[in-house]
């Protein structure tokens with residue numbers, strides 16, 4: 001029989017919290033928290049994405065926000081039971097605020113709150129049209145000159161951006177812009193997505209030909225429309241491109257392909273953007289109230305500058321421009337870089353019969369895909385998780401409930417176990433000269449991704465080719481210069497080359513703000529991405545959340561959206577609610593707007 005005792009513990013705590021918060025008794029509420037507590041709020045209390053760390057920060061936030069927020073009805077979520085293991089009781093919870101319904105997660109240690117996650121599910125009076133609220137589609141009855149669904153859609157497409165202005169413009173129609181656009185459509189926020197490629201999905205289609213997603217299907221669903229159960233575990237890039245194109249159509253998005261955003265400026269007085277776009281050879285001026293840059297954190301190519309690049313006679317390009325291996329059979333290739341793209345491209349070149357050398361300047365974290373799936377992701381995102389009743393929404397919320405400050409502590413044991421399991425594999429790689437790391441504090445791939453968005457390869461086969469020498473390796477060296485037919489390394493080695501691929505990564509999204517708006521605005525909002533962990537490429541001070549992502553920035557009405565498919569899915573919910581609230585004139589006082597410590 002189910003042990004109901006945890007329900008009692010959690011309910012007692014929630015009742016006490018409800019009572020203290022309803023009475024405005026901040027001290028009583030703070031007393032219910034552990035000393036080392038974490039309260040992560042996704043928009044409900046703070047109109048921000050913010051983690052309060054420790055009682056002092058919880059107190060400060062409540063003092064600032066409790067009176068406006070007016071939370072109530074805290075309880076164990078409908079249909080859920082609390083559970084307890086290793087001295088931690090935990091439960092899904094629900095609550096309301098003055099303007100919204102919330103869902104969350106709570107962990108109790110010694111009868112007090114250790115972690116609390118509060119997220120906004122919906123704005124009262126502005127719920128999405130689902131279930132009993134779904135649209136009729138047909139208009140029953142008789143009506144002269146009635147319009148069909150198709151005619152209505154065509155009329156909308158003809159007027160939005162021309163005779164009627166969108167409330168929101170999203171620049172970038174990759175999966176980020178598309179997922180956010182879908183949420184905004186459901187919330188009835190008039191939105192146009194601007195994409196310089198011709199078709200939705202092109203940002204995937206245009207990547208190197210051998211690319212398949214590195215993350216498995218359970219991690220990758222888009223909002224509203226999960227992949228079918230027979231979808232492959234690792235989506236080939238062109239297949240995911242087609243899915244995005246289909247999704248854009250069926251979710252009825254106003255998607256302007258072959259349209260480039262040229263520049264944007266904000267008028268502080270009218271609180272309106274002027275966005276200049278080029279569509280079908282014509283300049284169009286859009287006047288939205290909100291501007292979202294969904295231009296991709298893996299889209300602004302970092303192209304190094306080496307002496308001699310201008311005289312090199314072979315082909316040279318950034319990994320994002322790499323066409324695939326076909327025309328390089330029997331030729332010599334040098335791939336500069338040692339992360340995901342470098343490995344994928346080297347492997348595909350080797351398969352096509354190219355003599356390929358990887359140049360590794362500094363250490364890289366490698367994790368075998370099956371080990372990552374089994375030890376890193378299985379409990380939340382896997383077929384086993386699905387079988388045991390885990391939903392994508394719950395998996396996302398459990399992941400979100402682990403505070404960033406201590407997330408590495410949960411990750412270190414996972415990567416230690418992976419190191420042990422794959423010890424032989426790592427030994428062989430090192431023997432081949434490959435420089436390995438496991439993250440600055442051995443916390444592995446996820447932390448590297450969250451902190452710096454680079455520095456790793458999820459091994460799907462290329463590592464074996466490096467270990468057995470099929471892909472040649474030069475490590476611990478940099479490129480000194482290029483000659484007409486070769487690459488000269490810092491140790492004096494000369495590598496003859498017909499092709500040089502710069503798999504040297506991507507620049508910060510801040511760079512897009514500088515290009516499209518101004519350097520001044522880019523500097524005002526500061527660095528995008530990273531946690532302030534004071535690890536490589538993620539300078540301190542500690543920020544507690546990812547810089548500038550999905551939340552208000554120092555530039556009013558400017559937002560950044562993106563990340564991997566999981567993040568796009570999860571955080572588009574909270575960004576869309578922030579935009580909807582502003583459109584409806586719901587007060588959205590932001591608590592704890594992040595300070596800027598670093599530029600671009």
Ligand SMILES: Cc1cc2nc3c(=O)[nH]c(=O)nc-3n(C[C@H](O)[C@H](O)[C@H](O)COP(=O)(O)OP(=O)(O)OC[C@H]3O[C@@H](n4cnc5c(N)ncnc54)[C@H](O)[C@@H]3O)c2cc1C
Nearest residue numbers: 172174175176196203213214215261295296298562564565
């Ligand atoms: C090789 C590689 C493998 C990856 N594998 C995975 C994976 O397995 N799983 C995963 O989740 N992520 C993966 N990623 C990360 C991947 O980049 C992102 O998940 C995804 O592309 C991000 O989507 P996005 O919409 O934020 O950006 P993008 O897909 O980069 O889309 C940004 C869009 O903005 C458009 N744009 C930019 N500037 C303008 C402008 N001025 N006007 C109009 N349009 C503009 C671009 O054309 C582009 O289409 C991988 C990335 C790379 C490079």
